[in-house]
Amino acid sequence: MASRDEIRGAGGAPRILLDNVSVSYATQRGRLLVVDRVSLAVDRAEFVVLVGPSGCGKSTILRAIAGLNAAESGIISVDGKKVDGPPEHIGFMFQRDTLLPWLTVRGNIEVGLELAGVPSAQRTTRIADLLTLLRLSEFHDAYPAQLSGGMRHRVSLGRMLAYQPAVMLMDEPFGALDFQTKAVMGRELLRIWETERRSILFVTHDIEEAVALADRVLVFSPRPARIVAEHRIDLARPRNLQQLRTDPAFTAYTSAIWETLGDGEPVSA
Ligand SMILES: Nc1ncnc2c1ncn2[C@@H]1O[C@H](COP(=O)(O)OP(=O)(O)OP(=O)(O)O)[C@@H](O)[C@H]1O
Ligand SMILES: [Mg+2]
Structure with a gap:
């Protein structure tokens, strides 16, 4: 952080x-x-x-x-x-989503927390909160190809919110x-x-x-x-x-x- x-x-x-x-x-x-x-x-x-x-x-x-x-x-x-x-x-949320296709919803959001150096115990709670907020809990283990456009956007948003950079x-x-x-x-x-x-x-x-x-x-x-x-x-x-x-x-x-x-x-x- x-x-x-x-x-x-x-x-x-x-x-x-x-x-x-x-x-x-x-x-x-x-x-x-x-x-x-x-x-x-x-x-x-x-x-x-x-x-x-x-x-x-x-x-x-x-x-x-x-x-x-x-x-x-x-x-x-x-x-x-x-x-x-x-x-x-600096955090960037692109107009086109840039999710990593080989990672699940959870994995894609976790990338942001890893970048921010958040210890893994804290990551679990933060990810659960974000998944609820983004209404993605049910899809935490889905891959980007299995999501709708709006869902992919929410994952991108989650990745950035997880990282909480000083400039967004x-x-x-x-x-x-x-x-x-x-x-x-x-x-x-x-x-x-x-x-x-x-x-x-x-x-x-x-x-x-x-x-x-x-x-x-x-x-x-x-x-x-x-x-x-x-x-x-x-x-x-x-x-x-x-x-x-x-x-x-x-x-x-x-x-x-x-x-x-x-x-x-x-x-x-
Ligand atoms: N990599 C690129 N190479 C060449 N031209 C580009 C490139 N990226 C964007 N452009 C051109 O630059 C102009 C501005 O593009 P930009 O994506 O910045 O617009 P924008 O204001 O974000 O539009 P929108 O509201 O549709 O997203 C457009 O004419 C586009 O064709
Ligand atoms: Mg644009």
Whole structure:
């Protein structure tokens, strides 16, 4: 588990910092500019959500922070350290699940705990709790190929929640979940975030989900991704996700975000 200093961040630096970052890919048709001079900071214990049209470059930004894509220009740092490979204390939940096919549900979740160096006696309790939370207890010994898409997503989420890294990069983590599980997961993520003070950078196409979870929502343009708006969400915490939806302030935030998304293709889940 992360130490208190790791949770606070070194020297008060933002947990995540992007300064004028551009990323492009080499393709058959030449260089494709995907991220165009993006600057953003995620503070300690801050929950920041990215929204923007499909294909604009959101996953690319997360991958760059995780050290999986190199920035063409600009600087990315995590806890004040320049990123030039996967940083420590960072957890990544990919848009496509990356479960290990030769491990069971339990085994896939345990990988996170092994990485965090949790002794095996404690792992057993933690895994049992997570399996209950994720409604996967019955399938603890199933292999990924025997699960539905939503179940696989829940296992990926379990792997990350087990590890509880100081920085969580989450790429549409609830995208494939049914409404009920999504509500439970949202509540659980907020509970963990509120008690453990992690920094979260979260991508979604669900504007209501963005407002319900975030301290700030950053809206991106179509590719190449540029920040077109920033919305600070001043709704009291802890938040009750169900009650929120009937709060006029909540509706005002979602409308304002829709407006700044502009008349590009409406984003859908
Ligand atoms: N490895 C790659 N090589 C070449 N082009 C890529 C690669 N990965 C992504 N792209 C291109 O970069 C652009 C942005 O992709 P990215 O996955 O970052 O978008 P996104 O905003 O996450 O979209 P979505 O909301 O659909 O997940 C797209 O045009 C995509 O085709
Ligand atoms: Mg994506």
